[in-house]
Amino acid sequence: MPRPYRLGLPSVLLVVASVSAALATSVPALAAPSDPDVASAPTGAGDPKPSAESAADRPATGPGGKAADGELVGLRTATSRTFAGKDGRLQARLYNRPVNHRGGDGSWQKNDTRLDDDGAGGGRNKAGAYDLSLPKTLKDRPVTVSVGPDAVGFRLDGAAGTLERQGSIATYRNALPGVDLEYQAQDAGVKETLVLGSAAAPTSFRFAVSLSKDLTLTQTPEGGLVATDLAGAERLRFSAPSVQDASSGAAGFSTEATTLRLTGTPSAPVVTLELDRAWLQDPARVFPVRLDPSYDSYPTESTYLNSGSASTNFSAATTLRVGVDTAAKRNNTLLKYDTSVIPRDVSVDNAYLFLDVVGADANAAGSTIQAKAVTRGWAASLATWATYDGSNIWTTPGGDVTGTGAATATFAAGDTSVLLQPLGPVSEWVSGARVNNGLQISSTSALTGSSLTLAATTLSQPL
DSSP states (O other), X not given: OOEEEEEEEEOTTSOHHHXXXXXXXXXXXXXXXXXXXXXXXXXXXXXXOOOSOOGGGSOOBOGGGBBTTSBBGGGOBTTEEEEEOTTSOEEEEEOSSOOEEEXXXXXXXXXXXXXXXXXXXXXXXXXXXXXXXXXXXXXXXXXEEEETTEEEEEEETTOOOBEEEETTEEEEEEEEXXXXXXXXXXXXXXXXXXXXXXXXXXXXXXXXXXXXTTOEEEEOTTSOEEXXXXXXXXXXXXXXXXXXXXXXXXXXXXXXXXXXXEEEETTEEEEEEEEOHHHHTOTTOXXXXXXXXXXXXXXXXXXXXXXXXXXXXXXXXXXXXXXEOTTSOEEEEEEOOOOTXXXXXXXXXXXXXXXXEEEEOTTOTTOEEEEEEBOSOOOTTTOOSSBSSSSSBOSSXXXXXXXXXXXXXXXOTTOOEEEEXXXXXXXXXXXXXXXXXXXXXXXXXXXXXXXXXXXXXXXXXXX
């Protein structure tokens, strides 16, 4: 008889604290097997630095590695945490981003994206797979991202401004005339944002780059940057830039209007970020405009597709969208989770997907939101309304999905979240009856201006 298991699917769309509260139900417990990957995890020159998390910050564990909050610490993976209930069942919380990182002893430690004072007036992230170092003022030194001994620093030419820290966000106001510079420590990397206040803001930004020993910076075919070591192994990656204005529609987002250009020498590279001035000065532009080049430590597992921009990939957008927008274009969101942490011989009792709603069009109330299993593999960084990997077309534009078995929920005016229960697809993924190609989130409403805007970024902050 299959073992009992309850599966909670907190999406990238809800903060950890809210997820924990929302999923704190009585659930059944299995003995926690040891994690061979944790036990044998090597630590060496290429591994991340020891965690900033002190022993006092780590969860107190009892017999079997069970924390005070019921978490079975030995079952952690990069993207999951598992909890034991009093009635013997387990609850897995799966994320489509890394919420844990390897500590110096090889064990999985919780990420903490909050920014601390570094002792010299600057800032640093508390704990994660990378280290972010922020200067007190932009004139002091570069902003540096490092993984183990490998580091890349960026210094914006002519920039000033003093560090302001709030949670996981660092802000340097008026770094350049009409431009604020922001850095946000996230689970999967660092989001750098140039915030342009008006059409008169500059559109060319030059960064002097500093590299740790034996690293070389090169440009990727997609327009990003990658730092490699002497053996040619990738150590750090920086995504191609995107730009988003303050409007809610897909027309305010672009990857074509901005480019990165690498010049200089191997020992003293220079990166120039360019924004198309005609795009910035378009009368339809809504300010502020956010220009985002970012460091990524983990591939994204979410994106949205827009029927009016059928060849555009939106994985770099700061939000996700579902439904028919005010331009009468349909939007579908794609999400994927690694369910391999769940043993195949268990019975999944339930699955919960929480969507954090940060905006709703005037006609969104009453819309039916649905989750269906995607039936073919897709690449989040390449998928568009027309194609699943940037080249090969979907059979059905907007994503190929199962025809039946949708999990549904109705959005009501004033709702700040949507709860879906995709038990069917999740059970099939766990048992192996269906290949896990993730979920498509869509709306059945055909009304113009009935779309929802969903949060696409969350931050890990221990309870």
